[in-house]
Amino acid sequence: MVRFENVTFEYIRRDEEGNVDSITTALDELSLHIKKGEFIAVLGSNGSGKSTFARHINALLKPTEGKVVVAGYDTTDDDNILEIRQRAGMVFQNPDNQIVAETVEEDVAFGPENMGIPTDEMQKRVDEALKKVGLYKKKLESPNRLSGGQKQRVAIAGILAMKPDCIIFDEPTAMLDPGGRRMIVETAHELNKKDGITIILITHNMEETVGADRIIVMEKGRIALEGTPRQVFSKGEETLKKYGMEVPVITALAQKIGLDGCILTREEFVDAYVKALE
Ligand SMILES: Nc1ncnc2c1ncn2[C@@H]1O[C@H](COP(=O)(O)OP(=O)(O)O)[C@@H](O)[C@H]1O
Ligand SMILES: [Mg+2]
Structure with missing residues (x-):
């Protein structure tokens, strides 16, 4: 589903004259293969490269060196971008930044509308997606009146309406209360089990990773630790601490x-x- 081949990514900051001011290597020869239907949790301290990694999967960023292939499409080819964005949707940390429309159903329709899906097919998809995330009854309400967790579920429905193969969650629960958090993680698992959607969940919350097939721990743009939750959490306190983790x-x-x-x-x-x- 997702393949990273020796991916290096550098953020280049320039001064007012356009000269290079600083270079940050955010991904450092990262290689990784995520299979279709896998549920991956990504951990790692702040600045370890998690968001940069996530943004490569739906072609928001492109490798400085190396290659990212999503569902068979190379992200460096601009002709592939629409296809990639439809197959790999992304949910971000701040629920408020993801709302684009006046009603819940219009918000969910935004993505598929831009894909040129016919209206009746779209309505069907929107309804289905809202039922999946448990917000069908709210479809005519303003998204601004929803709780943070509900807004995140609207964002998920917007992706579902595009019939994705993969959803990347970049710390989706960081701004939610415990109830909202649980709902988001449960929804992610349900989509994975029932619909076979590949899930990549970036989080700081150890509890949210125990149901994953595989945990990837990043440090300095590389994979520092990798394995099943049991393998990773058996590593011992010292190792975990080193990467900002605890059991x-x-x-x-x-x-x-x-x-x-x-x-x-x-x-x-x-x-x-x-x-x-x-
Ligand atoms: N827009 C940016 N410009 C310059 N440097 C950045 C930018 N975004 C992130 N970085 C740097 O890249 C590294 C990885 O950041 P990021 O991928 O956001 O890590 P994480 O999501 O794990 O906190 C950090 O050193 C960070 O400071
Ligand atoms: Mg981040």
Whole structure:
């Protein structure tokens, strides 16, 4: 679905005369393959290159060196951009910046409208997408009146209406309350399981990564650590700390009371606890 081949990206700052002022290497020979249907969580401290990575997937940025291929389309070819943007949608951190229309349904229709989808087909897609994110009843309301979490779900519906293969979430929960967060992560998992949509979820919240197929930890524009949640969270406190990570709360609690293995979910906790009692 997504392939990065030796991708380097440099942000070049220039002074008023246009001379190069500074160069930041945000991606450093990054190579990576994400399979169709995978659920990937991306972690890493601030400035490690996560957003730069995300923006390469839907061709908002293009590699300085190397190559990014999305659903078979090379992002450096301008002729591919519409196709890529339709297949790989992106949800950003700030829900307020993503609203473009007066009503929820118009907002969701914005993307497909620009793709030239016929009106009746579009209405069908908009309704379907709103039902998927649980906001069908709000379709005639103003998006400005919704909660942050609901706005994020409107943004997701706007992407769904374009029938994407892949959705990239760049810290979508950072500005939400716990309830809103949970909803967004649950929606992402549901879209992954039921519709086979490839998910790339960038987050700072360890709890949000435990259900992923694979965790990628970035540092200085490279992959520092990679594996299943269990593999990654078994690395030990020191290693995790180095990359600005900690184990999820439930894992820490299990360790504290001496339960065996690397426990990541409530179910695992209960099972291990019952076993320990026996
Ligand atoms: N628009 C920009 N201009 C210059 N440097 C940038 C820009 N955006 C990000 N950077 C730099 O690129 C590096 C990676 O940033 P970013 O991809 O935003 O990391 P993250 O999302 O992990 O916090 C950082 O050193 C950051 O300061
Ligand atoms: Mg970022």
